[in-house]
Amino acid sequence: MSHEGYDHTAVEERWQTAWAEADAYRTPDEVDDPTYVLGMYPYPSGKLHMGHVRNYTITDAYARYRRMRGDDVLHPMGWDAFGLPAENAAKERDTNPRDWTFDCIDTMKGQMRSMGFGYDWDREITTCVPEYYEWNQWLFSRFSEAGLVERRDAEVNWCPSCETVLADEQVEGDAELCWRCDTPVETRDLDQWFLSITEYADELLESIDDLEGWPNSVRQMQRNWIGRQYGTTLHFHIGGQGPVEAFTTRVDTIHGATFFALAPDHPISEELAAKDDAVREFIEEEADPDGDEPNGVETDLTATNPATGEEIPVFVADFVLSDVGTGALMAVPGHDERDHAFAEKMGVDIEPVVAPEPDDWDGETVPDAPDVSDEPFTEDGVLVNSGAYSGLDSETARERLTADIESATESTQYQLRDWGISRQRYWGTPIPVVHCDDCGPVLVPDEDLPVELPEFINTTGNPLDAAEEWKRTTCPECGAPATRETDTMDTFVDSSWYFLRYVSPDLADAPFDLDRANDWMPVDQYVGGIEHAVMHLLYSRFFTKVLADEEGLDQREPFTNLLAQGMVQLDGEKMSKSKGNTVSPQRIVEEYGADTARLFMMQAAQPERDFDWSEEGVKSTHRFLSRLSDLVEEYAAGDVETGDTESGRETIDDYVAAETDAAVAIAGTEYDDLTFNVALREAQDLVGTLRSYREHAEPHPAVYERGLDVAVRLLAPVAPHLAEELWETLGRDGLVVDADWPTATADRETVERRRRLVTNTREDVRDIVEVAGIDDPERIDVVVAPEWKYDALEIAIDSDADNLISELMGESHIRERGDAAADYGQDLQANREALQETLGDDDEYDALRAAAWLIEREFDAPVRVERADDADESVVRKAEPGRPAIDIVE
Incomplete structure (x- = not known):
C-alpha cells in the first residue's frame, strides 16, 4: 500500500x-437456500463497454451481498x-464467424475477470457450440410435436443489407429501419417457420399482473405489444366481391359508418x-402507413352497411394495416380521430x-x-341517429347489435403475431428439418441431433445455400434423397431458455436437469436493458410456459x-462508438482500479x-478508497492512539457505536432493494465518522475496530x-466474500428517529446562533422534553377522536x-396529520448526550444535555418530543 493511494x-x-x-464462486448443485442472480448475457462484440460493466456490477454486488447473508447463490x-454481426465481421475480414466469436469471447472474459466479477465459470455456456444449439433443435422438435410450429408462406420484414428476415420487434421507428444496421426494411413473401406464441397470448397477458417485481413500464410495454382487444367481427358486402370481414371494438357506432377502408395489401386492393x-x-x-396524416384513394366499389342497408364508398387507405384486425374496417369519422381526419381530407360525410x-x-x-364537424366524440355515451337503437347506452347497444346483425360475432383480436424464427443466415442454429x-x-430425429453447421463459405446471400454437400441428405421417413x-x-x-441451461451446463442427454431447474427457478433477480422489454422477455416467458406444459x-x-438498468452517459448523451464519446473500462481499471470503477x-x-460519467467523480472515488485503506492500515500498525471508557469520552464512543449500527441497519435494507447508492452512502458516511472520531478523541479500540470492520464489509459487495x-489487514480469518453480513442491535425505524433528532437539534442550534448573532457561545444547553409530553404525543398519534384535547385531559x-x-x-390537535413517532425520553437523552461532541466541535463550546427534571422550567416549556429546547449562554 502507498500513502498516496493503494496499489490497486x-x-x-x-x-x-x-x-x-x-x-470461491463455485455453486454446488445441491443447495438448501438457493438464490439465482443473473445479468442478461452479452453478445461477444469484442470488448466490454460501460453499459456491460454497470449491468454486471449490479448483479455481482447483489450476488456477493446475498452470499454474505447466507444464501447459496x-x-x-x-x-x-x-448472430449476424459476427457473420458480417467474418465476411469483412475474410475469416469465419466461429474464430471471430471466440476471439471476442476471450477478450471479454479477460475483461470480466479483471473487473472481479464473481461468476461460477464452471457453468459458462456459449450458444454457438453444438453442445448448446443441439437443444435448440431438440426444443424445436418438442414444440412441433405440441402443435406449436408451423411453416407457411408469409409476408416478412426483409433487410436488404443483412439479407435476412426480421421479426416485427426488430423493425425500429417510424422509418422502419433494421435494428442492426439502420437500413430501410422491405417486405417479401417467403416460406417461414413460425412458433405459435399466439396460443399463449391470453396467459402471457393475464399473468403480467402477477409480475409484481417487474417495472411497471416493462409490464405495460408487454401489454401493449400483445394488444388484446374485445370487439365484434362482422361482414360488409362489397359489390362484385362478396362479404368482407371487418373487426371493430365500437359496433355501437355502426350507424355512423360513412365509408369502408381496405389495407393497400388487402387481396381486393391488389386485384x-x-x-x-x-x-x-x-x-x-x-401509401405511407407511417405518414403524419392518413391518405387513400376512392375505388368504384361500394359496401353495404349490415345494420342500415346503406351503400357506402370503399377506399384503399394507408392507415389500415393488414396485420391488425382483418385488414378491412368500417370507418366512423364522427367518433374516431383518424377516420375524422381522413373524411375531412376526402370530403366524406361525418x-x-x-x-x-x-x-x-x-x-x-x-x-x-x-357537433362532430370539427372533432369527433370518441367516448362511450348514448346512441342517437341509430334507428331502434337510439337511446341505448353504448355498452348495451354493442351487445344488442352483435346479437341482431346476422354476420356479427363476438371476437377477440391481438396485435401479437406468431413468432417467425426463420433467418437466411449462416451463423445460427440450423432448423432441424429436411x-x-x-x-x-x-423433422430430423433426436438421435441425429445436433445438425451441425458446415464450414463457412464467404458468399453473398445465405452461405448455407452454397453448402451443397451439407444440404444433400436422405429423408428420415422414406430414405429418399x-x-x-x-x-x-x-x-x-x-x-429464451439459456437461464435453464446454467443449472446443468454439461448435461448430455437433456437441455437441463428438471429437478435442479425446479430447485433454482425462477431467477430471483434478473438485470438487463430496457431494450429487451418486448422481444427477449416476452419470448422467455413463452418458452417457460411451454416447458411447464x-x-x-x-x-x-x-x-x-x-431490474432494467439505466444508461451510462457522457455529457448527457448515450455512450456510442459512432459518436466517439466512449470511455474504455480497461483504461479506468488500469489507472484507478476495478473497485474504483465499480x-x-x-x-x-x-x-x-x-447517469453521466465523470472523470472527477472517478478520481474522488479513488481518493475515498485510499483514505479508507489508510485508516485501516494505520490502525492495524498501531499508529492510532486509543483509549478506554475511563477517558471521559464514553458518550462519543456510544455515538460511533450507534452510527455503526445505523449504517448496518440502513445499508442492509438498501442492498435488499438494490438501491446501492443509498447503501454505499451509509458506508462512506461511516468512514467519515470514524475519521472524525479519531481526530476528536482517543477512540475506544473495540468501537473503532468494529466500525472499520463494518465499513469493510458494507463495501465488500461493490469494492x-x-x-x-x-x-x-484487520486480522480476520478467511475471505471477506465468505464473511457474514454484519448485524445491528437497532432496527432502521429507531435509527432514523435518532438521526432525525440529532440533525434537527444541530440545525436548531445553528439557527439560534445565526438569528441571535452569537459569535462565541459560552455554553449550549440541550433540554429533553418531560415524560408526559411523550405520552401525549403517543395518544395523539393513536387517537381517532374528534376532540383530541378532551381525550388528553382524560389522562390525570x-x-x-x-x-x-x-x-x-x-399544538397536537392543529398538526395531527404531520405527527411522527419519536424516541422515548430516555432514548432521546442518551442519543443527544452521545451526539453532543458534534455540536461542541462545530461551535467550540461545551454542551450540556439535561433531562426535564434537572433543567430550568422556562427552558423545559419549549421542549417537545423530537425537538429539545435549546438554551445558549453567551
Whole structure:
C-alpha cells in the first residue's frame, strides 16, 4: 500500500488469484437456500463497454451481498454467441464467424475477470457450440410435436443489407429501419417457420399482473405489444366481391359508418390495382402507413352497411394495416380521430351517432346529437341517429347489435403475431428439418441431433445455400434423397431458455436437469436493458410456459424480479462508438482500479436511472478508497492512539457505536432493494465518522475496530478486492466474500428517529446562533422534553377522536400539567396529520448526550444535555418530543 493511494493493480491481481485458488464462486448443485442472480448475457462484440460493466456490477454486488447473508447463490455467465454481426465481421475480414466469436469471447472474459466479477465459470455456456444449439433443435422438435410450429408462406420484414428476415420487434421507428444496421426494411413473401406464441397470448397477458417485481413500464410495454382487444367481427358486402370481414371494438357506432377502408395489401386492393391505375399508383407510390396524416384513394366499389342497408364508398387507405384486425374496417369519422381526419381530407360525410351521456339522463331519453364537424366524440355515451337503437347506452347497444346483425360475432383480436424464427443466415442454429419431395418437411430425429453447421463459405446471400454437400441428405421417413432446411433460427431462441441451461451446463442427454431447474427457478433477480422489454422477455416467458406444459417445469414465469438498468452517459448523451464519446473500462481499471470503477457507478445513481460519467467523480472515488485503506492500515500498525471508557469520552464512543449500527441497519435494507447508492452512502458516511472520531478523541479500540470492520464489509459487495485486502489487514480469518453480513442491535425505524433528532437539534442550534448573532457561545444547553409530553404525543398519534384535547385531559398525569398540557394539546390537535413517532425520553437523552461532541466541535463550546427534571422550567416549556429546547449562554 502507498500513502498516496493503494496499489490497486497488485491488490486486484492478488485477490483474483486467491478467489480462483479457493474456488470461491463455485455453486454446488445441491443447495438448501438457493438464490439465482443473473445479468442478461452479452453478445461477444469484442470488448466490454460501460453499459456491460454497470449491468454486471449490479448483479455481482447483489450476488456477493446475498452470499454474505447466507444464501447459496447461483451467479453464472455465458455468451449470446450466434448472430449476424459476427457473420458480417467474418465476411469483412475474410475469416469465419466461429474464430471471430471466440476471439471476442476471450477478450471479454479477460475483461470480466479483471473487473472481479464473481461468476461460477464452471457453468459458462456459449450458444454457438453444438453442445448448446443441439437443444435448440431438440426444443424445436418438442414444440412441433405440441402443435406449436408451423411453416407457411408469409409476408416478412426483409433487410436488404443483412439479407435476412426480421421479426416485427426488430423493425425500429417510424422509418422502419433494421435494428442492426439502420437500413430501410422491405417486405417479401417467403416460406417461414413460425412458433405459435399466439396460443399463449391470453396467459402471457393475464399473468403480467402477477409480475409484481417487474417495472411497471416493462409490464405495460408487454401489454401493449400483445394488444388484446374485445370487439365484434362482422361482414360488409362489397359489390362484385362478396362479404368482407371487418373487426371493430365500437359496433355501437355502426350507424355512423360513412365509408369502408381496405389495407393497400388487402387481396381486393391488389386485384383493383391490376386494373385501376389510380389505385395502383397510390399503393406503389403514395401509401405511407407511417405518414403524419392518413391518405387513400376512392375505388368504384361500394359496401353495404349490415345494420342500415346503406351503400357506402370503399377506399384503399394507408392507415389500415393488414396485420391488425382483418385488414378491412368500417370507418366512423364522427367518433374516431383518424377516420375524422381522413373524411375531412376526402370530403366524406361525418355523422354523429353517439352523444355524451347527460348528467340527469333517465336511461331512456334520446339526447341531442353532438357537433362532430370539427372533432369527433370518441367516448362511450348514448346512441342517437341509430334507428331502434337510439337511446341505448353504448355498452348495451354493442351487445344488442352483435346479437341482431346476422354476420356479427363476438371476437377477440391481438396485435401479437406468431413468432417467425426463420433467418437466411449462416451463423445460427440450423432448423432441424429436411425437405423430401414425397414426404414434405420432416423433422430430423433426436438421435441425429445436433445438425451441425458446415464450414463457412464467404458468399453473398445465405452461405448455407452454397453448402451443397451439407444440404444433400436422405429423408428420415422414406430414405429418399432430400435437402436440408437452410434457414437458421432467430437468435432469440437461444436466449429464451439459456437461464435453464446454467443449472446443468454439461448435461448430455437433456437441455437441463428438471429437478435442479425446479430447485433454482425462477431467477430471483434478473438485470438487463430496457431494450429487451418486448422481444427477449416476452419470448422467455413463452418458452417457460411451454416447458411447464410439455416438460414438467414447475414455474410458469422465468424471472421473479427484473431490474432494467439505466444508461451510462457522457455529457448527457448515450455512450456510442459512432459518436466517439466512449470511455474504455480497461483504461479506468488500469489507472484507478476495478473497485474504483465499480464503486463510482454504483454510488452515482439508482441502478435504473441514467447517469453521466465523470472523470472527477472517478478520481474522488479513488481518493475515498485510499483514505479508507489508510485508516485501516494505520490502525492495524498501531499508529492510532486509543483509549478506554475511563477517558471521559464514553458518550462519543456510544455515538460511533450507534452510527455503526445505523449504517448496518440502513445499508442492509438498501442492498435488499438494490438501491446501492443509498447503501454505499451509509458506508462512506461511516468512514467519515470514524475519521472524525479519531481526530476528536482517543477512540475506544473495540468501537473503532468494529466500525472499520463494518465499513469493510458494507463495501465488500461493490469494492471486493480492497475489502479482501483490508479484511486481512484487520486480522480476520478467511475471505471477506465468505464473511457474514454484519448485524445491528437497532432496527432502521429507531435509527432514523435518532438521526432525525440529532440533525434537527444541530440545525436548531445553528439557527439560534445565526438569528441571535452569537459569535462565541459560552455554553449550549440541550433540554429533553418531560415524560408526559411523550405520552401525549403517543395518544395523539393513536387517537381517532374528534376532540383530541378532551381525550388528553382524560389522562390525570397530563391534566395536572394545567395550561402547559392545554397548550401542547392544541399544538397536537392543529398538526395531527404531520405527527411522527419519536424516541422515548430516555432514548432521546442518551442519543443527544452521545451526539453532543458534534455540536461542541462545530461551535467550540461545551454542551450540556439535561433531562426535564434537572433543567430550568422556562427552558423545559419549549421542549417537545423530537425537538429539545435549546438554551445558549453567551
